[in-house]
Amino acid sequence: MKQFLFVLLLFTIFPTNTFSQQLSLEGKVVDEHNVALDGAHVHINNRFVLAGEDGNYRIGNLKEGEYRISVSYIGFRTLDTVIPLAENAVVNFKLTEDTAALEAILLNGSTRRRSSENIEKVNKEYLQEQFSGSLATTLERLPGVNATEIGAGASKPIIRGLGFNRVAVTENGIKQEGQQWGADHGLEIDAFSVEDIEIIKGVGAIEHGSDAIGGVIKIINDRVPEEGFSGEVIGLTKSVNNTLAASTNLSLRTDRFFYKIKATGSEFGDYSVPTDNIVYLSQNIPIYNERLKNTAGKEVDLYGQVGYLGEHYKGTLSISNVYFKSGFFPGAHGIPSINRVQDDGDQRNIDYPFQRVNHLKFINKNEWFFHNSNLEVILGFQNNHRQEWSRFHTHYAGQVAPEVNPDLELNFDLNTYDAQVKFSKDFHENHTTGIGAQTQIQDNSISGFNFLLPEYSRINQGVYATHSYQVSKNINLNAGARLDFSKIEIEGYYDDNLYRYLIRRGTTEATANEFATRSTDTNRDFTNINLMAGALFNFHKNWDFSVNTGTSFRLPTAIELGANGIHHGSFRHERGDPNLDAEKGYVFDTKLNYRKKSFKASVSPYLYYFENYIFLNPSGQFSILPHAGQIYQFTQSEALLTGIEFDFSTVIAEKWHTQFTFEYLYNRQVTDNRSRNFPLPFTPPVNGFFEVGYDFLQKSNTFKDTEVFANSAFAFEQDRIAQNEEITPGYQIFGGGLRSNLEIGDFKATVNLQATNIFNTKYFNHTNFYRALEIPEMGRNIQLMVKIPIN
Numbered sequence: 001m002k003q004f005l006f007v008l009l010l011f012t013i014f015p016t017n018t019f020s021q022q023l024s025l026e027g028k029v030v031d032e033h034n035v036a037l038d039g040a041h042v043h044i045n046n047r048f049v050l051a052g053e054d055g056n057y058r059i060g061n062l063k064e065g066e067y068r069i070s071v072s073y074i075g076f077r078t079l080d081t082v083i084p085l086a087e088n089a090v091v092n093f094k095l096t097e098d099t100a101a102l103e104a105i106l107l108n109g110s111t112r113r114r115s116s117e118n119i120e121k122v123n124k125e126y127l128q129e130q131f132s133g134s135l136a137t138t139l140e141r142l143p144g145v146n147a148t149e150i151g152a153g154a155s156k157p158i159i160r161g162l163g164f165n166r167v168a169v170t171e172n173g174i175k176q177e178g179q180q181w182g183a184d185h186g187l188e189i190d191a192f193s194v195e196d197i198e199i200i201k202g203v204g205a206i207e208h209g210s211d212a213i214g215g216v217i218k219i220i221n222d223r224v225p226e227e228g229f230s231g232e233v234i235g236l237t238k239s240v241n242n243t244l245a246a247s248t249n250l251s252l253r254t255d256r257f258f259y260k261i262k263a264t265g266s267e268f269g270d271y272s273v274p275t276d277n278i279v280y281l282s283q284n285i286p287i288y289n290e291r292l293k294n295t296a297g298k299e300v301d302l303y304g305q306v307g308y309l310g311e312h313y314k315g316t317l318s319i320s321n322v323y324f325k326s327g328f329f330p331g332a333h334g335i336p337s338i339n340r341v342q343d344d345g346d347q348r349n350i351d352y353p354f355q356r357v358n359h360l361k362f363i364n365k366n367e368w369f370f371h372n373s374n375l376e377v378i379l380g381f382q383n384n385h386r387q388e389w390s391r392f393h394t395h396y397a398g399q400v401a402p403e404v405n406p407d408l409e410l411n412f413d414l415n416t417y418d419a420q421v422k423f424s425k426d427f428h429e430n431h432t433t434g435i436g437a438q439t440q441i442q443d444n445s446i447s448g449f450n451f452l453l454p455e456y457s458r459i460n461q462g463v464y465a466t467h468s469y470q471v472s473k474n475i476n477l478n479a480g481a482r483l484d485f486s487k488i489e490i491e492g493y494y495d496d497n498l499y500r501y502l503i504r505r506g507t508t509e510a511t512a513n514e515f516a517t518r519s520t521d522t523n524r525d526f527t528n529i530n531l532m533a534g535a536l537f538n539f540h541k542n543w544d545f546s547v548n549t550g551t552s553f554r555l556p557t558a559i560e561l562g563a564n565g566i567h568h569g570s571f572r573h574e575r576g577d578p579n580l581d582a583e584k585g586y587v588f589d590t591k592l593n594y595r596k597k598s599f600k601a602s603v604s605p606y607l608y609y610f611e612n613y614i615f616l617n618p619s620g621q622f623s624i625l626p627h628a629g630q631i632y633q634f635t636q637s638e639a640l641l642t643g644i645e646f647d648f649s650t651v652i653a654e655k656w657h658t659q660f661t662f663e664y665l666y667n668r669q670v671t672d673n674r675s676r677n678f679p680l681p682f683t684p685p686v687n688g689f690f691e692v693g694y695d696f697l698q699k700s701n702t703f704k705d706t707e708v709f710a711n712s713a714f715a716f717e718q719d720r721i722a723q724n725e726e727i728t729p730g731y732q733i734f735g736g737g738l739r740s741n742l743e744i745g746d747f748k749a750t751v752n753l754q755a756t757n758i759f760n761t762k763y764f765n766h767t768n769f770y771r772a773l774e775i776p777e778m779g780r781n782i783q784l785m786v787k788i789p790i791n
Helices: 004-008 124-129 135-141 496-504 511-515 558-562 771-772
Strands: 023-029 041-044 047-050 056-062 065-072 080-083 103-106 111-113 118-123 145-150 154-158 165-170 197-200 214-220 228-238 243-253 257-268 277-280 283-286 298-311 314-327 354-369 373-389 406-426 430-447 456-470 475-490 516-519 522-538 544-552 564-567 572-575 583-596 601-624 630-652 656-671 687-696 703-715 731-744 747-756 780-789
Touching: 023 080, 041 056, 047 056, 047 298, 118 124, 135 145, 145 771, 154 165, 154 214, 373 430, 456 558, 475 558, 496 511, 511 516, 516 564, 522 558, 572 601
Parallel strands: 103 118, 165 214, 572 630
Antiparallel strands: 023 056, 041 047, 041 065, 065 080, 103 111, 118 197, 145 154, 197 214, 228 243, 228 780, 243 257, 257 298, 277 283, 298 314, 314 354, 354 373, 373 406, 406 430, 430 456, 456 475, 475 522, 522 544, 544 583, 564 572, 583 601, 601 630, 630 656, 656 687, 687 703, 703 731, 731 747, 747 780
16 A cells, blocks of 8 residues: 555656746637537647647747647647747637547537447536436436436446446546445445546447446546636535535646646435335335435535646546445335334434445546657556444344444445556557556455455456557548456355354254355456457448447456345345356447437447346245345346437527437346246336427526426336336326526526426336335425536
8 A cells, every 4th residue: 555655646746847938829729610629739849738628728938939839639630830929829720520530429519429439428517407416317318328326315327228337437547446335325426526428338348348348437537627716616405305515616727737626515314205105025114204214315525636737748646535424214124114214303314224435536647648649657546435334233142242333234445456558659640559458456354243245355457459440531440459367366254143043043063054154265267358349431421320349348246256145235135156257248339320400310229148147136045044035146147138229409490409318228138948038137118308498599687598498208117027126117207497697797607497207206217226115216306506607
């Protein structure tokens, strides 16, 4: 740890140069449609800067004379010119799109294809406008993206029916860790601190490795801010659980350095549901005042970043900490209990049982830019400390509560160290090659009065190469290969309390020893080779078509290999299999795009095949643990997954805008016994979203850029269910709202008022974590967000 922090410190000692203040050159970098090119490189002699979000750039401390300037941006032809400078000058650059550039959807209104990968892009403004409680649920309006919700403040993303450890989430190049322990916790990322997001669907495992089998959510939080001091303050309130939240994002940029500080605090109460009764394990459990008891929570997030821009170098050091605490609904934690759901008169307290998570993260990202190549080195450290608390209880006579933290049921403390390097070079104007290497080391320790997962350590190493070739004006090809090595060591665990319990019940000594060995020492090595290829065809000025195919993989997690215990948070006894193989898949992904002026449409069919998909299967064997019920065994099976996504948007008469997304997904297990070919668990139903809005073009002195909108989300009945799942009825809910920029004198603010589930409809989400408990989705919610810029 000390060596790692020392290396991290060395990478953050940035060189500095001092220049006398003389002349400056500034301007804007745009494309042929005058759309700002955020992040464009502007090189002048041995120096460079990055264009900001609005395309603006500025280079100061220049002397009088002639300067050679090179302006470049991925997907556009590089512009080289010579400019004489005798006084402060404003020079704008317009770049021409390269036909090899591939289109990615930018939901803030512009479109450009930059890669044959199936990519969706959203910016900070979209995330703030569509914010719905967590990062994953905010992204649900994108085609093919769903979420598994865990209460009111946490959720996990699902891409094309693949979620949990099958979706890699990265921040500034470092993969977010902490998803190894099950479904009952979220991503531990502050949605208000996110600057930009790229969602890669289909072939994503070449550069990102394990866990990218379903896709990649790339969080980009190292944008260079505008010069000077800027920022914003956000206030949020929600009626469904009486949320009160505030967030601030501040930045300061000088000639070479930039700094960011972000902070978010939120507190919410028990959330309302449109029902007064649920049925769990055949027992009726009342819901008093239509509030789900003990689902209150709070979150405190801090983020800091310092960056440096050198002559050929950009470096950032980011430090973040996410603290989250929320209650579990007590009526379904372990054995159903009516007594524990009695109204306590306090909707904001967090009582037992509850979860508490603290995620600390350091990321040091370094980039060196040259004329036709660049080098990237990223170092990362994460500490993910997750706890589940419950009043001490024992199913064994004689078990004594621990002296320290007697009510701590499960405690996981995961340290992750990352190091990666990537080199990219344009060997020819039509050829670009990238090579990279990655190393990750993990160590997890456990404690608590219950047992679910043993201690383990893991080392992952991977090398990869990618190549892009522009065949002609309208055809671009790309390919990649990756080799991975992984080693995991799981420590054995012997349960003395269980042994004595079984002996007292008359079990033989041999049988008691067998079952008391909850986990055996396990050492496994994994090797994977993956390939991918893709192509883009611009066959018409308004049409393009991309196709990608390849392989992907996922390493089995420690809980899949070594779990053996009652997981109250998941409502079952989970048992791993130390003999599981790495999950391997094959993917074929296509996308057809049409764009003409404000009319945009895309359709994306896809197909996945898995040799050995890992899932929890009801074993038909009852657990020997007291009050545990049936054992759910991690097992493997061949599986097939296919579907299609559709996205459409247009603007009518400059005032009306519409958006429509639709998703159909089909999957099943593939076994020798066709009667056992069940669908895969947590499969989203056929679903869609529709919105129509009206923009008031007339501007008043107070309200500007005002928009009103109405929308609807719907899902068909999900009757294709996995073992032990329930059929989920279809539903349709409605919402609407108002957005406007408010100006009163020098005061400016953006107001976003929206309502969801207006008619307080009782419905169920098949992918919701609480679906198994017959708990419906949240009731009517009115949300107000106010954003105040700081200049």
